[in-house]
Amino acid sequence: xxxxxxxxxxxxxxxxxxxxxxxxxxxxxxxxxxxxxxxxxxxxxxxxxxxxxxxxxxxxxxxxxxxxxxxxxxxxxxxxxxxxxxxxxxxxxxxxxxxxxxxxxxxxxxxxxxxxxxxxxxxxxxxxxxxxxxxxxxxxxxxxxxxxxxxxxxxxxxxxxxxxxxxxxxxxxxxxxxxxxxxxxxxxxxxxxxxxxxxxxxxxxxxxxxxxxxx
Numbered sequence: 352x353x354x355x356x357x358x359x360x361x362x363x364x365x366x367x368x369x370x371x372x373x374x375x376x377x378x379x380x381x382x383x384x385x386x387x388x389x390x391x392x393x394x395x396x397x398x399x400x401x402x403x404x405x406x407x408x409x410x411x412x413x414x415x416x417x418x419x420x421x422x423x424x425x426x427x428x429x430x431x432x433x434x435x436x437x438x439x440x441x442x443x444x445x446x447x448x449x450x451x452x453x454x455x456x457x458x459x460x461x462x463x464x465x466x467x468x469x470x471x472x473x474x475x476x477x478x479x480x481x482x483x484x485x486x487x488x489x490x491x492x493x494x495x496x497x498x499x500x501x502x503x504x505x506x507x508x509x510x511x512x513x514x515x516x517x518x519x520x521x522x523x524x525x526x527x528x529x530x531x532x533x534x535x536x537x538x539x540x541x542x543x544x545x546x547x548x549x550x551x552x553x554x555x556x557x558x559x560x561x562x563x564x565x566x
Contacts (some may be wrong), residue, residue, distance in 0.1 A: 380415035383418035384461060386411055389429060391468060393511070395436035399475050401511060402435075403547070406469040410447065429454050433468060443471050448500035473511040475549075480508055481520040484557045488529030496528065498560040503552060506541070518545070526557050535559040 388409045393402060410431045414421070430453050433445050444453075444469045449460055482501040490496060506521065524539040538556045 353507045361485055383417065383421045384413060384415045385415045385424075386423050387424075387429060388412075388421055389431045392430055392432040393470075394434050396434050397435065397438065399438070400435075400438065400472050401475045403471045403473050403511060405471065407465055409462055410452075410465065410468075412452060412454075412463045413461040414458050415461050416455075420455065420457055424455075431463075433470065435470070435472075436471065438472055439473055440472055442469060442471055473513075475509050476512050476515055477507055477509050478515045478518070479505045480518055481501040481505055482523065482555050483520045484523045484555075484559075486559070487525040487527045490528055490561050491530050491532040493564055494532050494561050495564055496559055498558075498563045500558040500560075502558070506555075507551045508548050509551075510545070514545055518548075521550075523555055523557055526559065528559060528561065531559075531561050532563075534561055 385438065388411050390409055391405065391407065396402070412429065412431065414424075414429070421541070431447070432451060432453070434451075444467055447463055447465075452460055452463060454460055482504055484499050484501050486496070486499065501523065507520070508521075521557055522542045524542060526535065526537050526539060528535060536556065536558050539556055540554050541550065543553065
């Protein structure tokens with residue numbers, strides 16, 4: 352037995368080296384690596400908190416695995432998320448780890464960039480805004496508008512204090528009364544200028560009472 356290990360040592364080492372190369376070739380054959388850009392998802396956002404901005408919207412994730420599985424990847428199979436259950440108002444930095452990136456068990460997470468993300472949050476406030484109907488044109492000659500009503504006449508809006516302070520009312524899309532000689536009732540959309548705010552209602556019914564002029 353001892354003779355087996357001591358004779359032809361050089362030949363045996365060469366054979367072992369070739370075997371290792373073949374093993375690596377067989378192991379890596381059919382393997383592939385892909386870089387995917389994924390949007391950052393947020394989970395467990397506390398009630399009364401709003402995300403105003405973040406330092407990054409996407410994360411580049413490098414994934415290794417069998418080529419056949421890589422080719423059949425679907426967007427739902429991989430996701431990057433940040434748990435905001437303990438977020439503080441203002442600026443908070445989160446570091447990405449393998450726990451933040453969900454991939455199929457048959458694949459391996461190689462790299463990801465960026466390694467962290469800064470999330471900016473604000474407390475959410477609620478404000479009531481008066482609905483202001485906008486009228487276009489004029490009734491038929493001899494007729495006048497005697498009353499204008501919006502239903503609802505007020506709506507609730509949620510958002511940051513800074514954004515809400517800029518609003519005093521909310522306008523409707525124009526209602527055309529040109530040449531009208533009878534009452535008009537029309538449902539129109541509200542003109543939403545700040546999409547960062549949450550409007551509980553986005554339409555209103557406008558009732559316009561048109562009467563003949565009194566002589």
